Amino acid sequence: MRKSVLKGINKIEIIEAPIPEIRNENDVLIRMAVVGVCGSDIHYYKTGRIGSQVVQYPFTVGHEGAGIVEAVGKAVTSVKPGDRIAVEPSVACGHCDQCKAGRPHTCRNNLFLGCPGQIEGNLAEYIVMPERQCVLLEPHQSIDDGATSEPLSIGLYAVKQAQLTGNEAMGIIGFGPIGMSVFQMARWKGIDKIFVSEKIPQRKKVAARNGAFWAGNPLQSDIVETISAIEPLLLDVVFECCGQQDALDTAIELLKPGGKLVVVGIPEFDRWSFSADLVRRKEITIVNIRRQNHCTEETLKMLADGKIDGSIMITHRFPFHKVNEAFDLVANYRNGVMKAMIDF
Ligand SMILES: [Zn+2]
Ligand SMILES: [Zn+2]
The missing domain is CATH 3.90.180.10 (Medium-chain alcohol dehydrogenases, catalytic domain)
Structure with a gap:
């Protein structure tokens, strides 16, 4: 072979x-x-x-x-x-x-x-x-579902770990396959207000086309300023989905006091840094995501049923x-x- x-x-x-x-x-x-x-x-x-x-x-x-x-x-x-x-x-x-x-x-x-x-x-x-x-796989199901279910199941797990109620204002920093997986699962959970930050124009378009409440490019505008103008109380939960330090910084700035930072991205460097002052004053909860747990079958079923x-x-x-x-x-x-x- x-x-x-x-x-x-x-x-x-x-x-x-x-x-x-x-x-x-x-x-x-x-x-x-x-x-x-x-x-x-x-x-x-x-x-x-x-x-x-x-x-x-x-x-x-x-x-x-x-x-x-x-x-x-x-x-x-x-x-x-x-x-x-x-x-x-x-x-x-x-x-x-x-x-x-x-x-x-x-x-x-x-x-x-x-x-x-x-x-x-x-x-x-x-x-x-x-x-x-x-x-x-179910008989009518595309074989591709068997492959895309892997990143999608990480999105499902991340959304579960965030314990969303459905009423949150949320952010996704980085709209690659993992950011999109989080996005689809959050949409299915009933969350309408999803702000997406993405540097690659084509990916940003995909977010906008598929129902993001707002999508912007941090290379073109000040994301924190723009989102603060739309959502003055800031966001309940932000998912870091690209493994970049500037994304983590943006995520923390975007969170309201008591907000939740969900770290899904895998950085190429060894250490994250964040402002102890900002994280403490806002009392931010940080949730780390390690792959996924018990989400594969549920994801495949959601794919088979056309929910995602x-x-x-x-x-x-x-x-x-x-x-x-x-x-x-x-x-x-x-x-x-x-x-x-x-x-x-
Ligand atoms: Zn993977
Ligand atoms: Zn074991």
């Missing part, structure tokens, strides 16, 4: 490799059909690391994917060859304190698809995953042999790219 590997900074290549084997009776061999390129894949591509997680080359990334079951181990009962499935990329151990506390996403022994030192990713023609990582639409985030498609072009495009934010999909 063919699989893609990172070979160095800004270097991704396709190599020949043996098809992975079913080793455990609960394993499923999956033929990948589609994989979305994620911002975190691009972090590894551009810098070789995210924080303490460092790539040992060669390494296969990719974790937003869907495919067809090719073969199953003896004990597998929930899926069979030919089934279309979403691949849930986070493999939890099931027996540590975190798993027992219902927090498999912070499992002490967590193995995440395409995460350095854990499991090779799914930008390969075939992968093997345990049965419990395979979520069946994953296709809005897909802007580009590439055949697998052009994976390097896809990475180059996303890494350089070219052509208004939101989400690039790799088709096998």
Whole structure:
């Protein structure tokens, strides 16, 4: 089979490799059909690391994917060859304190698809995953849903962790796939007043077109000033969705006293900073989001029922042999790219 590997900074290549084997009776061999390129894949591509997680080359990334079951181990009962499935990329151990506390996403022994030192990713023609990582798609459902459900489920989790009532004035700083995922879930929660700040004009347009209450570009106007004029009491909750220090600063300025800052973005640097004075005086609650917890199936159901639409985030498609072009495009934010999909 063919699989893609990172070979160095800004270097991704396709190599020949043996098809992975079913080793455990609960394993499923999956033929990948589609994989979305994620911002975190691009972090590894551009810098070789995210924080303490460092790539040992060669390494296969990719974790937003869907495919067809090719073969199953003896004990597998929930899926069979030919089934279309979403691949849930986070493999939890099931027996540590975190798993027992219902927090498999912070499992002490967590193995995440395409995460350095854990499991090779799914930008390969075939992968093997345990049965419990395979979520069946509904017959009428697009296979793309199996891939877009991954970022969308993070949006659902972030919105759940923010404990919204539906009446908030909220902000989203950064309207990439994660910002859009938060946006769609908040809209579905009934929130009408969503202010979006985004530097890329095409992305800003997507926000405006899909029902943002207000969308602006921080490179063109003073976001805090403009939003304060519309909403003098300021915002109840702001989601930082781009991993940038200036975005975090803006978010804190936009929050009203007692407001909530939800940090979803992954920064390329090691430390955030914020004004102790401002955060304390306003008594801001800071909520950090680590991927998602128990939101995949609910997200897939919402997609199947048409409550949310994953296709809005897909802007580009590439055949697998052009994976390097896809990475180059996303890494350089070219052509208004939101989400690039790799088709096998
Ligand atoms: Zn992702
Ligand atoms: Zn665990």
